[in-house]
Amino acid sequence: MGDFNLTVILDAIRRSEAGLSRVELAQLVGLSPQTISNISRRLLDQKLIVEAGKEGTGPGKPRTILRLNPKGMYAMGVHLDPALITVVLLDLVGSVVEKNTFVTPQSHDPQEIVDAIAECVEKLLAHSGVDRSLVAGLGVAAPGPIDLERGAVVGPPLLHGWVDVPLQDMVHRATGLPTTVDKDVTGAAVAEIWAGGPGGSGSFIFFYLGTGLGCGLVLNGEVYRGASGNAGEIGHIIVDPDGPVCSDGCGMRGTIGTVLEPQVIVSQAVVAGILPVLPDNPTARDFQGAFARLSELAGEGDETAISIMRGAARSLAWGVSVVGNLVDVDRMVFGGPFWHPVAGFVLDVLPDLVNARLATQGIHRVRLDGTRLGEDVGAVGAACLVLERALAPRAERLLLEG
Numbered sequence: 001m002g003d004f005n006l007t008v009i010l011d012a013i014r015r016s017e018a019g020l021s022r023v024e025l026a027q028l029v030g031l032s033p034q035t036i037s038n039i040s041r042r043l044l045d046q047k048l049i050v051e052a053g054k055e056g057t058g059p060g061k062p063r064t065i066l067r068l069n070p071k072g073m074y075a076m077g078v079h080l081d082p083a084l085i086t087v088v089l090l091d092l093v094g095s096v097v098e099k100n101t102f103v104t105p106q107s108h109d110p111q112e113i114v115d116a117i118a119e120c121v122e123k124l125l126a127h128s129g130v131d132r133s134l135v136a137g138l139g140v141a142a143p144g145p146i147d148l149e150r151g152a153v154v155g156p157p158l159l160h161g162w163v164d165v166p167l168q169d170m171v172h173r174a175t176g177l178p179t180t181v182d183k184d185v186t187g188a189a190v191a192e193i194w195a196g197g198p199g200g201s202g203s204f205i206f207f208y209l210g211t212g213l214g215c216g217l218v219l220n221g222e223v224y225r226g227a228s229g230n231a232g233e234i235g236h237i238i239v240d241p242d243g244p245v246c247s248d249g250c251g252m253r254g255t256i257g258t259v260l261e262p263q264v265i266v267s268q269a270v271v272a273g274i275l276p277v278l279p280d281n282p283t284a285r286d287f288q289g290a291f292a293r294l295s296e297l298a299g300e301g302d303e304t305a306i307s308i309m310r311g312a313a314r315s316l317a318w319g320v321s322v323v324g325n326l327v328d329v330d331r332m333v334f335g336g337p338f339w340h341p342v343a344g345f346v347l348d349v350l351p352d353l354v355n356a357r358l359a360t361q362g363i364h365r366v367r368l369d370g371t372r373l374g375e376d377v378g379a380v381g382a383a384c385l386v387l388e389r390a391l392a393p394r395a396e397r398l399l400l401e402g
């Protein structure tokens with residue numbers, strides 16, 4: 001890989017739903033028919049694309065359609081969540097071939113978790129029957145902040161004992177696979193580009209509801225990572241100046257990260273008497289369960305639950321519109337471990353709340369969607385990081401060649 005034109009052509013084929021002929025490719029990417037012909041030959045030899053039948057009637061030769069070969073390359077993804085670890089094997093078109101999940105070991109020793117991940121990766125790969133040589137690498141999506149250059153995790157909330165852990169090196173040593181580490185929100189945004197369907201181009205924001213609230217920014221089809229890989233840390237946008245004190249000890253009140261923290265929302269419901277008191281030292285899974293129950297109650301018409309959820313949706317709308325006003329996108333996508341249980345409720349009220357707060361409301365209406373990739377978006381995103389690294393036509397690739 002590494003040839004810029006080759007990645008441009010592969011990208012065009014990938015983005016077309018029905019595949020493209022060589023003639024269409026030449027028109028679309030603006031390269032000469034000879035270059036298209038040479039490069040598609042190389043892609044066919046590498047088995048990254050296939051010739052998928054002929055199309056066209058009338059005079060002239062029928063055109064051969066080129067499509068991605070799903071079995072031409074694979075990538076593995078690990079979503080490291082404080083509650084649940086998900087491992088997936090993805091094919092070249094972004095479909096999940098194999099998947100496994102296990103409860104995150106409640107250990108203060110990162111090596112123990114890395115060993116558990118490596119064991120799961122080996123089992124999954126063996127079970128899939130996919131040749132290891134076709135696996136381009138392993139991506140790990142971790143809660144931020146991260147040190148992108150070293151692939152290190154720098155003290156994420158809810159992963160106790162994780163202070164500056166060189167995750168990339170540790171996972172690479174344990175699995176033998178080329179490993180890349182990125183933030184979970186960045187992974188989710190990349191997943192939406194690679195596997196989220198036709199909406200995955202242009203500019204959009206992926207809001208990720210996990211242990212904290214973060215967002216991934218996609219500007220003109222490319223994910224924006226920022227100077228150190230930590231763009232999208234929006235947890236300190238203030239949505240309620242009289243709200244609860246921020247949980248990280250910074251002294252601010254009513255930051256969106258704190259107001260929307262599952263434990264804060266859940267404890268409102270406990271105080272209101274509609275949820276049972278949580279066990280001592282509740283885990284992330286306890287909160288996830290309680291949170292799901294609260295959404296259920298709201299769905300059943302419980303007035304108290306509805307009012308708590310409405311309040312949370314209003315706070316979310318404030319934060320989301322601040323980011324929306326900053327970057328001006330057509331589309332916002334929502335996902336993450338805490339998204340699924342609230343999706344129906346939030347998508348009912350959020351689009352109007354957000355659009356009413358956008359400076360562009362008289363000019364265009366922003367679409368709000370839940371991710372089509374479901375609860376696995378973190379793991380799928382982790383694997384898509386590998387595909388992105390191997391195959392995306394990135395500006396830096398062009399600079400390297402120029």
Ligand SMILES: [Zn+2]
Pocket residue numbers: 236246247248249250251252255
């Ligand atoms: Zn804070």
